[in-house]
Amino acid sequence: MMCPLCCSDDKKVIDSRPFGTYRRRRYQCAACGHKWNTIEITREEYDEITKEAANALQMGI
Numbered sequence: 650m651m652c653p654l655c656c657s658d659d660k661k662v663i664d665s666r667p668f669g670t671y672r673r674r675r676y677q678c679a680a681c682g683h684k685w686n687t688i689e690i691t692r693e694e695y696d697e698i699t700k701e702a703a704n705a706l707q708m709g710i
């Protein structure tokens with residue numbers, strides 16, 4: 650993914666650790682120094698989360 654601040658593709662992973670059942674990565678942009686986190690989930694987990702969110706919306710939660 651690109652830097653969310655300057656859209657540079659020149660970045661490095663500075664940290665990677667388990668986050669629950671997911672995996673969290675911390676990136677730093679080589680161009681502007683901006684740091685950000687991503688959480689990696691499987692497609693199945695994504696589908697499950699969006700399904701739960703859609704159900705919650707329908708129930709007005």
Ligand SMILES: [Zn+2]
Pocket residue numbers: 652653654655656657678679680681682683
């Ligand atoms: Zn940047």
